[in-house]
Amino acid sequence: MEVVLASSSVDGGIGCWDLHTGAEQLRYKSCLSPSHGLISVGSRFIAASQLRETSATSGSVLFWSWSKPQVEVKSFPAEPIKPLASNHPGTFIVGGASSGDIYLWEVETGRLLKKWRAHFRAVTCLVFSEDDSLLISGSEDGTVRVWSLFMIFDDFRGQQANNLYEYSFSGHTLRVTDVVIGNGGCNAIIVSASEDRTCKVWSLSRGTLLRNIVFPSVIDSIALDPAEHVFYAGSRDGKIYIAALNTESVATNNCGMHIIGSFSNHSKAVTCLAYGMSENLLISGSEDGMVRVWNARTRNIVRMFKHAKGPVNNILVVRRENSTNHISSNVQTLSRKQGANLPPPLEKYANSIDEDSDMSTMVSLGGGSSSVVPSYISSHLISNYIKELQHQGSSAASEMETEKLKHDYQRSMQMTNQWKKMYENLNKFCVQELLDGSQATTLDENHN
Template sequence: MEPEIIIASSPTDAGVSCWDLRTGAEHLRYRSCASPLHGLTSVAGRFLASSQVRDAKSSTSGSILYWSWNKAQVEVRSFPAEPIRPIACNSQGTYIAGGGISGDIYFWEVATGKLLKKWHAHYRAVTCLAFNDDQSLLISGAEDGCVRVWSLFLIFDAVRREETRNLFEYSFHEHSLRVTDVKTGYGGCNAIIVSASEDRTCKVWSLSRGKLLRNVIFPAVIDAISLDPGEHAFYAGGRDGKIHIAALNAPISQNSNNGPHVLGSLAEHSKAVTCLASSADGFLLVSGSEDGMIRVWDTRTRNIIRVFRHAKGMSLYHSVIYRKISLFPLCHLWEPYRKYQVLISRICSPSGPVNNVMVTRQPQLLNPRTSAPTASSRKQALTLPPQLEKFANSPDENTHVKVLIGGQDPSNGIIDSSYVSVQAMEAQIRELQQKGSTAAAEVDMERLKNDQLRSVQMIQHWKTMYDDLHQFCVDELLEDVRTERPTHHNL
């Protein structure tokens, strides 16, 4: 099994922490990060991205930061047109979607930083975003209590947009309060959606039918959800400090005190559970809480197997000063020392609240905190993409959909992503056409040869199936004749 890491962040500028999921070894700690809920993501394992909202009352104080895996400093800073809270990235790392406090959704191309689309999605601030497993749909939740499903094909199709009345595929209004989290299952457009809200319910929706399948009522507000990979149940992190286990396809418990769909709970956190994530095999569940603790649970035994503390450690400067002051005799009676001691205790508070956790495959460039980056790892470091655009340069650019071409498989080594936009592809086509009809004819000939080869293979396949079916029917008829002949002879 490939090694996985836990990544956690805090809203109180306690930075981003990374640990090995299986061994517990700590990796680089990223400082100067105060991410909002759902404001942290790994961009296809190439680098980390986080939204920042320094002043909740300001409409222009937001940013999006990039970190590489082998440096603890922010490398790229972007300043969108408004503060962005939730961000989400598709699995290939081609696009980043962000939800604004105005209710708008922003859609950027990672390779160029271009703002491809912006549309008004909700009447109030967007609180959570998620792509479905085939990356064709974007699901959003907002403070208006609404969950909406957006087809990216429709968003980027100018003709269909003019013909349709609404940009969204579905709009679910059954939640009465702010939506806190959304998660999707497997199955593309036939999957399920699970949404959580401050109305103390989680609702299960069908993407294929656009209907509510199940309404689960909890004893506390739910801020985070995580689906079991088999989709028999889902986990719901509550403000009562418990992780509630609710049934999806599992048998319903009629004896539960918390409702027929709640199967049980995991209770070790002293404060609200704010975020949940699962390992790739689904056997480990990671929970983060306002108590600053991150716990790893074995979902089979429901026991804790590891605990992490998300703390903002003492800097080298403060630790040296602290040791020097402590050497003075009767330093505890010195008023300036006592004030500095209080300051140090605040800086080195045991832990900051955790509001984001995720589990991802360990990148090759990520080194343990105890070992410094080697020269070879520094040479292998990838150049991060440019900052995200604040505004679209022109209306025409928004009509183009960008694509990913020729990205290497992450399992084969370091990802050297080669992104090419539609404009670049069109330039290549024009260049090909300018070379003359010979080059174009060669392209057409190669395409026709491939089509012919596929047709011949399909004909052979159908011929084989026909011969097998014919032989089967003949054998069945002969067998019937053999079994019936003795009966007629006896008569």
Template sequence: MDVVLASSPVDGDVGCWDLQTGAEQMRYRSCASAPHGLASVAGRFLASSQVGNSSSGSILYWSWHKPQVEIKSFPVEPIVSLVSDPDGSFLLGGGSSGNIYIWEIGSGKLLRKWQGHYLAVSCLLFLDNSLIASGSDDGCVRVWNLVSIFGERDNERMKDPFLFSFQEHALRITDIVSGFGSSNSILISSSEDRTCKVWSLSKGKQIRLITFPCIINAIALDPGEDVFYAGGRDGKIYLAALNATCPSNGKFDEYIITCLNEHSKAVTCLEITKDGLSLVSGSDDGTVRVWDIKSQRVIRVLKLRDGPVSNILLVQLPNSTSNLERVAKLPSLDKNLDPTGTLTAIRISPLNGPPDFGYCSSRLMLNAIKELKQRSSVGAMEMELDRLREEQRVCAQLLQRRKKLFDDLWRARIDTLLDDDQ
């Protein structure tokens, strides 16, 4: 089932509705998340950062089938933005001080912490399993390589570990989205300076600037990557072209095609379905609107009980909840940095049948292997082989990522030389 989730920055519930019918499915209680503070962890459970009036915040977990909070964690500082990697192995948090945190979900360990920005990290994005992008109140957009970050022992003192640092925006970054292609993709950022900028990650530079009539709070990229939608503080949703210009009417920038106008207050968040047929928008007017992209008309209006809408997620819920019971057994997230920085939890999935996204401590696994070895059992040999296969798989993935990074850097260097020759 495809569902729409919406949260508010005031103390209230997270609403959950069926995308196709608009029927309410659940209300997840006690959530007050700032923009970009709501995350689906690989579709297995819901996580949210809570930022109140106090100097500290919290991170909460909910199971899909229970309205109550199941796990509470208390980081050392308020976490503004929160995102999970595509596999649901890591949780990435952007702090109010500009620090970026990486937790291992299975063990709760804080693996890495580094000063990513000078001001609060307003938004975070996984480009793939190894590349992340961050936007900040300092107006800077940065792209990071996790392979390099995990390769550093004293990562709190790393000097310029980012791949790119785009500093052309004049004010706070409000949102970032990316296309397909990882390190060869495009990145779009919106800012309170009333512009959206398009960046080429293969070239490491800005390739387009679009100026809007108002501040843009949120953006959503069409799957075809020909256009993108920008939600403005004037309550309008602007449709902008990426690969062509539009006839000038003297009213909008040359890249702005049209605008959609149904919200009575500022548009705060946008999401687009994977098939590119529907656009979902949230607003300070407290409504979530589902748009038919072809006709550019609202086909459904959903209402939060209290306050404005700060976040929207589109999630495909699993058909069975049997593998979600383990959420309550996950550990809370550590406050302090793990001195070893090593991964200690391994995701276990069966060879046959539906995937099981549970976690098992590697220490428990090694103890089980040791015990079985003492019994000289065949099971110990099979478990040892499985462990070696997992290590081989991880090493192979790391090697492929390093090769891809080298190829991307080589292509970028060649493109730069060719551009200079022209």
């Protein structure tokens, strides 16, 4: 069963509906989440960040099980967390802080594994790549950065590198509102939206800007068509724009280059978009409090859901039938012993357990495939996790490393050829100078 989850920035809880029948499921209580603050953790449970006041100096992260409407686990990080993201198996949760820091927790133990300075201003959005080896972040400072978990977990390499990030895209002039990444590993594209009314398409393999699209209004949300021919952009003027990804420059409907159409039924700004995992369904949420399900091909409304209260600012589409399969047998046994289905609260600060002790936990990442089950075994977390990623071989991060090495090799060869040519020219010049000097000396001697 595919379900649609919707939350609001006011305390309207989390609405849950069957995507294909429209039947309302449980309504989860006590949730007022910021934009990008609602996630499903490995389809096992729901998590949301909370900010009671926009100027709050503290916040919380709440967990709900699928079967109960009440909050079951409350966490209180060291600073307010706005965007959240989880890798596909649900072994990690990352949170973006108002300070510009990113926090990374291990789900099953709640341990704070990493915290690093990611941006100069607040982090606004986070997303994992399809194989979970890369994390992409957007910020109020207008930058989009690509983080390799190889680098984040490798302290030695991190100390040697000038920057922890793989790429820092700085093309936007205002706050980044949304970021999505496509499929294709190293050859994937990244699309970012900003309050500067542009969406930018970036090449992950080359680290360059492929396309800049200017919209009539600010874009707050984007969703990629599964075939990646187009992407949809939810605008503050209430329209959903369609932008071409792999065609030549076109201008239609006086909208601008690469915008090939738009459709609308929301009376206020479109704040969030999501794509259904089956069929060709696009789901949109708006400040008008409505959730609309569209047939993306015909652009007709299939069904509508009304959120309980306030504007909708988060939409998720989650497949529920495999949710119990994502928990390993070890974790299920542990949960039964503890009398709970949910993991413990997230740590506020990193603990001081000796890294050489055997108390660490190794998390098997697995990748984006739904058939992979995360396992938890006693070992050294960091070194084993790096090996786990390296053994995947096809990860975007390793492919990107290869591409960068090829590029560095080509640059080195070019520099070598330049130095060789300069040496040859210098050698010719010196020989010529010696010959000219020798001839001049001989002429002087003959003259005398």
